[in-house]
Amino acid sequence: MKKFVQSSAIAWMLVLPTLGGAADGNMSTGTTTPHPATAGQTPVAPPQAGNPAPEGKGDGAVSGKIVETMNSGGYTYINLESSGKKTWVAVPETRVKVGQEVSCPSGTEMGNFTSKTLKRSFDRIVFCNSPLDKQDADLDAGEKSPGSKGAIVAQAGTVKVEKAAGANAYTVGDIYKNKAKLDRKKVVVRGKVVKVSGGIMGKNWIHLQDGSGSQKKGTNNLVVTSQDLPAVGDVVTMQGTLYKDKDFGSGYKYDVIVEEAKIQK
Template sequence: MKRLVNLFSLFIVFAALTAQQVGAADTKAGAADKPKAIPLSGKVLETMDGGGYTYVNLQNGQEKVWVAIPLTKVKVGQQLTLMPGFEMKNFTSKGLNRKFDKVIFSGGLANAEKIEMSPSAIKAVHQGVPGAPGGAPAAASKAAPAASAAKAPAPASKTKKVTKAKGPNAYTIAEIYAKSKKLEKKPVVVRGRVVRVSQKIMKRNWIHLADGTGSSAKKTDDLVITSQELPKEGDVVTVSGTLYNNLDFGAGYRYNVLVQDAKFKK
């Protein structure tokens, strides 16, 4: 009996050592397979927007590289430092109708927190959806409510009519939808009531505005706005921002009209 116990003990020790060696081997293999994050910092040589991204041709050290980041105001000649990104080869942008030999996808502008993001997290930030392979961090996973907002407009039709803003570039929400193509990438001013707010999604706040104009059947009575500012639901505000058409954040979530980087005034 004692001999049997000793043999069983030896078996347990052997099994533990074997499992430890296999685990170490798996860790080394995983480290070898993990994509290398590419540091990104330099001068903007060219920039364009499409499909919900801003594409930047960046003088990254000795190399010129194309980088895709969430929609951001960028100017040629500007010095940028971006979050380290991950390369994708033979990438076709439907928004730009252009194929790139390679694009580096980054979470956007670097900040003081020095956030480190995995390839799946980068994907989640760009697509606006959680659940990418490997799991996205909480900050990226919060992208879903913004996308959901595109499919589930606030009950704007119940909003009483709000007096139109005055001055240049002022429009009602119905006029913005009617003239959206002419207003592409142009400043607009609109006055309305805040009917829904989703906070801190993809580093911005998403606000639904209604002014009593437009058609609920045609979905032209609810205007989605992004901003660093945070108005309260129910407030009547005057909004100024830049209008964009046909922004696609992936997973079937698409905004026909979106006002970006808005400022609010009561």
């Protein structure tokens, strides 16, 4: 199996050197960098002589409240306001909303950047080099924090994924049935990714289903945290440590969760 490595930081590391940090935009040459999903293919040629790319500078954090956001070309553009100052930030597409407090721990500033897909120019924009730190990214105002109840995801169509082979392998349904004896032990689960929430509390939150368990009882969906970032629809095998009754605070309490997972296709 090919090890899956899809973190936002790595995606930007592949993209930024190509066009000086231009994610999906063009300078005056109309060149376009690849979406992170295609990173690793033949790089796009740099701008031609006489049409230099904007100079990237700095590697600092940007934080604030979202006052405007939009998705385009596989990227999310976020206008952050802090102490009356507004700064545009670009990251690989992620779920955010107006009014949410977020921060980019490390970024590269670009000047005179034009997004081809947005058909919009930015005097200044910061390309985030790492996943956003987000507060309650999946919550609307007034909603309760997620946890086991909030993590219930409807059955993603007809899901039927063969159980992983080898030691410590379980189905999603088995995980729930045996959670007491499996607490703090290594487990291996193969399933289909039905939901991903990236960059929350420094980790990616992945929901796996394999067709086992009960949707009514909420035992058909397994929440996994990882630094790896698969895509919705991927069938993956994950290995991590199972915890029962895990409480992260602020309502983030899970009957069952698998932490520090390594994910492979």
